[in-house]
Amino acid sequence: MITDDLRDSVPYQENPVPDSDRTLHVGQPNLSDxxxxxxxxxxxxxxxxxxxxxxxxxxxxxxxxxxxxxxxxxxxxxxxxxxxxxxxxxxxxxxxxxxxxxxxxxxxxxxxxxxxxxxxxxxxxxxxxxxxxxxxxxxxxxxxxxxxxxxxxxxxxxxxxxxxxxxxxxxxxxxxxxxxxxxxxxxxxxxxxxxxxxxxxxxxxxxxxxxxxxxxxxxxxxxxxxxxxxxxxxxxxxxxxxxxxxxxxxxxxxxxxxxEQLDDVLEINRRNYLAYDAGLSDIPYVHLHPQTNLEGTNFHYIVVEVDDDAPLSRDELLKRLHDSQILARRYFFPACHRMEPYRTLYPEYLDALPETDRLCQRIMILPTGTAISPDDISRICATIRSSLTRRKAA
Ligand SMILES: Cc1ncc(COP(=O)(O)O)c(C=O)c1O
Structure with missing residues (x-):
């Protein structure tokens, strides 16, 4: 549970959000030549x-x-x-x-x-x-x-x-x-x-x-x-x-x-991942899900976990991002066992998957791919930072 005290204890940081209202989506297609x-x-x-x-x-x-x-x-x-x-x-x-x-x-x-x-x-x-x-x-x-x-x-x-x-x-x-x-x-x-x-x-x-x-x-x-x-x-x-x-x-x-262009797409995805890694590293309460296999991944998903004690819940943070035309997404939400027909057919799983349920509440996916530039990533990180940090009440 997040109290106002907790919210106000978050240190204020000066982070102007870059001025752009271009909508940034998760999952925008890569274009071939x-x-x-x-x-x-x-x-x-x-x-x-x-x-x-x-x-x-x-x-x-x-x-x-x-x-x-x-x-x-x-x-x-x-x-x-x-x-x-x-x-x-x-x-x-x-x-x-x-x-x-x-x-x-x-x-x-x-x-x-x-x-x-x-x-x-x-x-x-x-x-x-x-x-x-x-x-x-x-x-x-x-x-x-x-x-x-x-x-x-x-x-x-x-x-x-x-x-x-x-x-x-x-x-x-x-x-x-x-x-x-x-x-x-x-x-x-x-x-x-x-x-x-x-x-x-x-x-x-x-x-x-x-x-x-x-x-x-x-x-x-x-x-x-x-x-x-x-x-x-x-x-x-x-x-x-x-x-x-x-x-x-x-x-x-x-x-x-x-x-023909897959190597270029991979390079852009790698660049984007590294930009997110740098941009998010000192923002409290959010953690980039680390790539442990840098030579063997396509870097196609930017997965961020939001701490339970963050001043905004994951969904509140998503709302702030959406308000800024950054269409980050929950994934996979809800998990299959909570969707129909499974929740009705197999209700025994509703209490059986604690790690799945916990993860579904914590993560969000940020935009990447060839449609997303380093400037876009600066804007996204700045929006996350400013959303999670508030001026301490005088
Ligand atoms: C994990 C997973 N499995 C299966 C599918 C279904 O793929 P398709 O849309 O090609 O049927 C998806 C689609 O996003 C997926 O993410």
Whole structure:
């Protein structure tokens, strides 16, 4: 509880907020080089081939499999469909253990295909699933563990593998945030039976809408390819239950054009992260969630924790930022177990995930990406500083 005494005890600091009212958003898309994109769209027109595993999709799959150093990349129309297809291709049944601290699509994808999401708490240091809490959730019905590489930070894959192999469970990862991130010297995309990336417009690397399922397992890749195309093995021959999970050519064009600039985007994200690190370091009550893997992250999320005893609550601070046209966001708020249909279907989790609940109340995400400049970051940090510091009552 924050009292007025506490608020007034905050030292006043002189911090003029730079004068700008440009709206700064979390998740503004990175733009590819327009001429490169246009050339690929021209090619698509010349081919008169807009979808159904066209040349651009095939080329992007090939490029991504080189980039991620993984044997198979199957492009799909988004990560949610990718997770659904992956869970079907893996033959999952019954229950799947996953964190509730994730975008609701992870849980929805499982629930939609008739699996029961079993919510596990997180490690407050990493914000990823806590491997020490997984085993207690395993039942006769459990078929898999689905980790989420939150903010691109790798899940504890060794511990998860060890538990999974002891209980004969499949492992898959929601790598929606994690394109371009490394773990133990390998690119994410190579862990578990398969991993699923989101290539949504708000992501580090994107194709407007899109997703990619990656695996080193030939048979699994083949099955995922069939399933994303209605189960067609060849013309007129359907051999699986399938769905329409195909990526259109125009999306692959965006991906191919964007891939050329990914190093530049990474450099801008790194610059922005370092600017936030410097700008926030001496502001009381806020802490930048540290990147522990500077050579292996995409720096795509700027995650800030607000102390419980701050003079403004996280939500009050967000309101001040929004009033200044800085559209910072809560993430993932509320966590999945507090959203429908989960809170009604599985009320047992409402009291079972203290670290998840605590984190959801504490964090906010600040804008970054190629739309955000160092001056914008100065403005954001100055707004946070001036919001959290007040002139002491005379
Ligand atoms: C962790 C996570 N999983 C899954 C998804 C769903 O991705 P898509 O929008 O590509 O379906 C998202 C999207 O933001 C996400 O953040």
């Amino acid at each position: 327009r001429a490169a994109f246009d050339r690929l769209v021209d090619e698509m027109y010349e081919n008169r081939w807009f979808t159904n595993n066209g040349q651009l999709v095939q080329r992007l799959e090939h490029r991504l499999s080189e980039y991620l150093q993984v044997k198979h990349v199957v492009l799909v129309n988004n990560a949610t469909t990718g997770l659904q297809i992956a869970s079907q291709a893996l033959g999952l049944t019954g229950e799947v253990i996953l964190p509730a601290f994730t975008f609701v699509a992870t849980a929805h994808a499982l629930q939609w295909v008739g699996l029961k999401p079993v919510f596990c708490d997180i490690d407050p240091q990493t914000h990823c699933i806590d491997p020490l809490k997984i085993e207690a959730l395993i039942t006769e019905q459990t078929s898999a563990i689905a980790g989420v590489h939150v903010w691109g930070r790798p899940c504890p894959t060794d511990a998860i593998d060890e538990i999974a192999s002891r209980h004969n469970l499949a492992t898959l990862y929601d790598a929606a945030h994690a394109f371009g991130c490394r773990h133990q010297g390998r690119m994410l995309g190579n862990f578990g039976q398969c991993e699923v990336f989101s290539l949504h417009a708000t992501k580090f690397f994107h194709t407007f809408e899109g997703g990619a399922v990656t695996t080193n397992d030939d048979a699994l890749a083949e099955k995922i390819r069939l399933m994303k195309n209605f189960g067609f093995e060849s013309m007129d021959r359907v051999v699986e239950l399938g769905i329409n999970g195909k990526m259109p050519e125009v999306c692959a064009a965006m991906g191919l054009a964007s891939l």
